[in-house]
């Protein structure tokens with residue numbers, strides 16, 4: 001499959017004529033070609049966005065619903081494309097990623113109709129708030145949930161009246177292109193949604209720099225996010241940064257053990273650990289430590305997380321080597337691999353076993369750096385205070401989960417733990433309306449519900465003298 005950019009409502013080849021390989025990480029085979037776009041393609045896309053006819057509020061809501069309805073009729077096609085690009089199982093994309101993306105579109109179609117602004121009364125006057133679009137916005141997305149994160153940004157950006165230029169990950173380009181085609185097919189004005197493929201430091205950076213781009217919504221790694229902030233901030237662009245994580249799961253002796261074992265395994269291994277929110281640092285109260293590790297290993301052995309069956313591959317061969325290198329490093333740092341630790345599957349594929357490591361110091365590299373693979377380190381603690389200090393030790397602050405039946409303790413910890421999202425006796429349970437985002441090195445800003453709608457618009461005040 002040879003993809004093109006989607007600019008002004010049509011497929012457009014990159015101006016350079018250059019393409020990148022799209023590799024299926026389950027087989028190592030080239031499954032398609034992706035435009036290697038440059039500054040010229042970005043300029044064309046932004047010009048198309050600038051010229052796009054703007055829709056009324058009702059038309060925007062109806063457009064998002066029409067797109068969701070049209071994609072819903074093609075779920076097998078979208079799910080197959082997503083599984084091919086990302087290495088996920090077809091089961092996961094068919095029942096997880098694609099339906100979730102449709103929910104994003106439908107949620108913002110409805111939220112838009114419910115949006116309202118404030119009126120502030122004074123003794124002798126009143127103020128009302130005008131909420132207006134920003135203009136043209138850049139949306140830059142990673143590879144771990146390609147279509148979900150595409151719609152997570154596109155839906156609120158378009159709902160609020162902007163035209164958009166999306167730069168999807170070069171590793172997972174297909175569903176963004178398919179969806180852009182659908183926008184045009186269901187009647188979106190040309191240029192309202194543009195997709196430019198290519199490398200981050202080429203197409204992505206040109207997009208961030210473009211003077212007619214008013215805001216940048218970025219999800220990806222912390223190093224990239226800092227770089228983008230360095231480019232966009234002096235240009236006074238609005239920026240939202242959703243970045244990396246090294247998230248703790250805190251397990252107390254009074255937890256429901258069955259629930260905690262299953263939940264902690266899911267937090268560690270879902271999507272092969274390639275989730276910004278993954279619980280990759282497991283802190284367990286010492287009195288149940290040995291039993292908990294044993295049960296976690298048994299949970300993996302029972303087959304719930306088997307690569308090639310219930311679990312997809314990692315995103316690429318190169319990424320698998322990075323994950324494997326961290327397991328080697330764990331051994332050098334004094335850790336014991338009690339489960340997994342190996343590459344599996346065909347030679348050129350990117351499958352890796354769910355891996356549990358014990359015996360590491362809480363401050364070593366493997367326990368503090370984002371690995372972004374199916375690797376969890378387990379550490380015992382002796383008190384609630386120590387668990388909190390261990391949880392807050394890392395530079396990241398995205399998500400955390402607390403497993404205890406003592407809700408007073410859970411509330412107490414939730415207030416003091418440094419993470420944007422805290423789950424109690426669950427993990428990654430999501431409601432579209434709640435604030436999503438990180439503290440510390442995990443990002444700046446909040447997404448979801450009204451937070452995304454506020455990001456993609458600007459409020460202005462009008463004051464009337466009575």
Ligand code: NAD
Pocket residue numbers: 140141142143144145167168169170198199200201203204205206208219220221222224225227228242243244245275276277370372398438442443
């Ligand atoms: P990445 O930072 O390498 O790339 C993300 C996107 O940025 C890609 O589209 C890439 O092409 C683009 N990019 C790279 N350099 C750029 C530049 N100089 N200018 C503009 N764009 C550029 O991240 P990734 O490897 O695709 O994704 C994995 C990372 O994403 C992990 O760190 C993970 O934690 C993070 N992530 C965070 C969240 C969140 O909500 N906080 C969600 C998913 C993933």
